[in-house]
Structures are given as C-alpha cells and as structure tokens.
Amino acid sequence: MLQPVLEEIFPQVYKFRNDKQELLVTMNLTPGKTVYGEPTFLVDDVEYRSWNPTRSKLGAVILKGLKHLPIIPACKVLYLGVASGTTVSHVSDIIGMEGHVWGLDFAPRSLRDLIDKVSRFRKNISPILGDARRPESYAMMLPKVDVVFADVAQPDQAEIVVKNSRFFLKKGGWVMLSIKSRSIDVREKPKDIYQSQVEILEAGGLKVHELIQLDPFEKDHAMAVAEFI
Numbered sequence: 453m454l455q456p457v458l459e460e461i462f463p464q465v466y467k468f469r470n471d472k473q474e475l476l477v478t479m480n481l482t483p484g485k486t487v488y489g490e491p492t493f494l495v496d497d498v499e500y501r502s503w504n505p506t507r508s509k510l511g512a513v514i515l516k517g518l519k520h521l522p523i524i525p526a527c528k529v530l531y532l533g534v535a536s537g538t539t540v541s542h543v544s545d546i547i548g549m550e551g552h553v554w555g556l557d558f559a560p561r562s563l564r565d566l567i568d569k570v571s572r573f574r575k576n577i578s579p580i581l582g583d584a585r586r587p588e589s590y591a592m593m594l595p596k597v598d599v600v601f602a603d604v605a606q607p608d609q610a611e612i613v614v615k616n617s618r619f620f621l622k623k624g625g626w627v628m629l630s631i632k633s634r635s636i637d638v639r640e641k642p643k644d645i646y647q648s649q650v651e652i653l654e655a656g657g658l659k660v661h662e663l664i665q666l667d668p669f670e671k672d673h674a675m676a677v678a679e680f681i
C-alpha cells in the first residue's frame with residue numbers, strides 16, 4: 453500500500469494522495485471534531501480534513517487552478533454569507549490561531565448552527581448576525597481586514613462587496629467574490645454576467661486579477677479575485 457502523500461499547494465492548503473484517492477485537505481484546528489461529515493486522515497499523527505469542492509466555492513476555485521490565494525496564515529478575514537460554517541471552517545484551519553475571521557449572515561438559524569457546531573470550538577471565528585448591505589450596522593464590531601470574502605448569492609453581490617471593502621479592507625487587501633449568475637439574471641449568458649460584475653468591482657476601486665468559472669463543481673458560478681488599490 454502506498455504511503456499517503458501531502459503536497460502543500462498554498463500555505464496550509466494541501467493535496468492528500470493515497471492509493472485510492474486525491475483530495476483537497478486542510479490541517480484540522482480541532483482534531484477529533486469535524487464540521488459537515490467530512491472524512492479525516494492522519495499523516496504523521498496530524499489530522500487533516502477533506503475539503504469538499506462541491507460544498508464550498510473556495511474549495512472549488514482552488515481546484516480550478518486559482519493562482520493567488522490571499523487567505524493565508526495569521527490574516528484577518530471578513531466573510532459575508534457565512535451560513536452554517538462549511539467553508540469558514542477551512543478558512544479557520546488556514547489562518548490558524550494567529551488569524552481571525554468575522555463571519556456575517558442575516559439568517560438567524562444558520563448563525564445558530566454556526567455557533568453550536570463550529571465557532572464554539574474554533575476561537576478564531578466571530579459570528580455576526582447582520583445584513584451585508586448595511587456595513588455601518590456592524591462597523592463597530594471588527595477592525596480593518598486583509599481579505600473580504602463574499603458568498604451571499606444576491607443580485608447586488610458586487611455592490612455589497614464594494615461597500616464592505618470601503619469600510620473594512622486595508623489598502624492592498626484582497627476581495628474574493630463568488631458570483632452566482634442565476635441570482636442576477638436567468639436569461640443572460642453567465643459569461644456576460646461575470647463581466648458585468650467585474651466592471652462593478654473595478655469601478656469600486658478593485659483591480660480584478662482572476663475570474664475563474666467553478667463548473668463542474670458549481671454550475672453557473674464564477675469567483676473573482678481582486679485587489680483593493
């Protein structure tokens with residue numbers, strides 16, 4: 453049997469290979485505790501959690517060939533549309549205890565699940581109940597951040613990100629925006645919608661470096677990665 457192999461593809465993000473499979477994984481910040489039923493693997497007595505790209509657009513964009521991942525160890529992240537915590541749990545693994553992520557959602561039920569199942573055990577996540585369209589309402593709760601990550605699936609998702617970047621993003625910081633074309637217009641071609649979202653980001657002072665489609669993991673979705681200049 454082949455020994456499992458780990459290849460670090462970004463800081464604290466790995467590809468795990470054994471004789472049966474190749475998986476995206478992160479090192480579990482809470483060994484023995486999983487979040488969404490993901491399998492775990494031990495390598496040299498360290499536990500890694502499988503990162504399912506069909507449940508996480510951040511996982512999907514990494515496997516689709518992302519060149520620059522701005523979420524790195526010790527960084528501060530504002531996460532808009534955190535839901536019950538699938539993706540943010542991997543963000544928490546990557547940034548580690550030196551970093552922090554503020555996870556915002558306006559759905560009380562999702563936030564309650566996030567607290568019960570995830571942030572209670574992961575002290576680098578602070579849940580915030582709030583509306584991403586109103587950054588002024590939670591401005592007192594967080595400092596300037598290195599990255600704004602957004603997965604809100606709303607027709608005005610790009611405007612929401614621009615607004616939050618102005619409030620919270622450091623100059624030279626980064627935005628990752630998950631674009632769901634069907635949230636904007638079901639009749640228009642997804643590629644035209646992605647381009648219109650890029651234009652909104654750029655008009656808001658964000659230079660888009662990468663625009664990556666997420667199929668086959670997520671149909672009619674793309675991720676824009678932009679720098680706040």
Ligand SMILES: C[S@@+](CC[C@H](N)C(=O)[O-])C[C@H]1O[C@@H](n2cnc3c(N)ncnc32)[C@H](O)[C@@H]1O
Pocket residue numbers: 507508509532533534535536537538539540556557558559562582583584585603604605606
């Ligand atoms: C696609 S889900 C997010 C999934 C999550 N990012 C993950 O990968 O684990 C979108 C989330 O955005 C939240 N949302 C949508 N509009 C919002 C808004 N204006 N303010 C805050 N949260 C919002 C929804 O409640 C929902 O939980």
